[in-house]
Amino acid sequence: MTADAVRRRALWQILLLLAGLLVLAAISAGSVILVNQARDDSKWVIHTVEVQNQISNLLLEIRRAESATRAYLLSTSPQFLAEYEASSGAIMPAVDRLVVLANDNPAQVINTAKLRVAVAQRLSEFATGIDRTKNNDVQSSVDILRRGDANQAVQDIANITQAMRAEEGRLFVERTRTADQSQQWASSVTVAGSGLVVLLAALSIFLVRQSSNARDEAEARLRDSNIDLEAAVEERTADLREANEELQRFSYIVSHDLRSPLVNIMGFTSELEELRGDIFKRIATLANAEPVVPDTSGELPEPALPEQDKQLSADFTEALDFIKSSIGKMDRLISAILNLTREGRREFKPVKIETRELIESIAATVAHQAAESETQIRIEPLPGIESDRLAMEQIFGNLIDNALKYLKPGVPGDILVKGRSKMGFVIFEVIDNGRGIDPKDHQRIFDLFRRAGTQDQPGQGIGLAHVRALVRRMGGTMSVSSELGNGSNFTVTLPARWTGHNRDKQT
């Protein structure tokens, strides 16, 4: 999976979460608004009922006043008069209340105005009736009552209240429907929102599942590729090891087989040398006019060669000397290669080494040389190491030998060996005040058969190559820092505990 896809997936998840949050917020807001609306709607419904109720109350009060008036007409009992007064007193406030209640509706406002007029009319009629009765004019009151059915005010009241009731009935139906609708809206919004949230959750789960699947897959792939990588590394290491062994075998055989012809060349060159002696002796004998006679001690003196033959003899000798010195050199190189390959084939055995003791013993073996060149070898306390003893001896033996070999003429030598531990490695330094190495030769001195500086010391150019090979085999590194004329500092870094594993060999 690419990084791009991962980013897209993350973006998607964030978007989903945001969408979920928005939907929830919308549902909450919608619900609040809709519930408020529903409450308002119900209030209006209640309001309608209240208006109807008030109309009924008003009519009831009017009826009560009417019946009290009639009862008073019939009985003139003061009890009914009191009743009349109570109910007629309640009528106008009831009308006022109705007016207040119904003032939201223009149609009802007109109706209530009309009603007020009609009720006032009716009240004054009641009042006239009561007054007549009080003045004992019952008969006219009865007459008025008899005409009561056809009374205009009664009729108006009935009509107006009828109209108001019808209006309120209509409003009631309408408002109930609105309230129902609001409720329905609220519930459907909730349901839809919940559905949406559930859907988003499902989508989220799907995406999470998908991404975790992708992750698992990627992990599996990573594991696989790790295993592959390990196998590849193993394979390469095996190849390298094989190649290395092959190279070792090759150099061993080559150096070995080179030696045989060298024995012949050397042998027959020596034989030639002998022959040369014989031949020139013969030439001299033949060239000499006088016969060679034994001297007093009875030995034959060496006959003198003529001048041009002497030159020939010298040329012969020179040629043979060149051949012999070259063979000598070749033999030393071959021996060096042989030794190196033999070292390369040697199995290392890690043991605990008191490094300081080891280096002191090396210093002791070169004490004579050191004394001759007035060199002091100082050894600081050194950390112990677990490594191959012989290899360690060869490494430091070579480095100290070199330091002693390449001193600055006329300056007493000073060789310092110091060391420290650092993160599982031990870093040793061999520091001298010798003639130093030109920085351009720093790489070269580690190459086989290569040397640097004035060639005034015997050597094959093998020591440092060998040392570096050993250090590498033990899983370490080595480096040099030096300037011409200012001494050298060889640094060897080795694992504090070499377990037998390294770059080209496995135990």
Added chain:
Amino acid sequence: MSKPVTIIMIEDDEGHARLIERNIRRSGVNNEIIPFTNGTDAVNYLFGKDSTGLDHRGEALLILLDLNLPDMTGIDILKRVKENEFLKCAPVVVLTTTDDAQEIKRCYELGCNVYITKPVNYESFANAIRQLGLFFSVIQVPQAST
């Protein structure tokens, strides 16, 4: 009187063979030297057609053996000689270029009597062979068992 000792020289390099022979002669050894330049011929001669070594019954042999032969390793020949009932008493001098400690040890384990590394330096080489010649002149070689 027993037969004079015959020196069997198994050496693939004719130059070496010549140098060895010369230096042995110089040390005053005049025994017969039979040279072989490969292992097969040497083995055929030593063990005969029937591979038993019966042919050399009663003879006194001294074997000069090089380890690096073109067709087989000298170690095989050494092993077979030392395992053969007629030849096992014959002294075997391994004269080779190898100076590997393992190889030397192995040869002595197999019953080699002397192991000499050929020095490249001819003086050392000649010296070594001459001393070997002197050694040959004083050494008592038993006859192959009958």
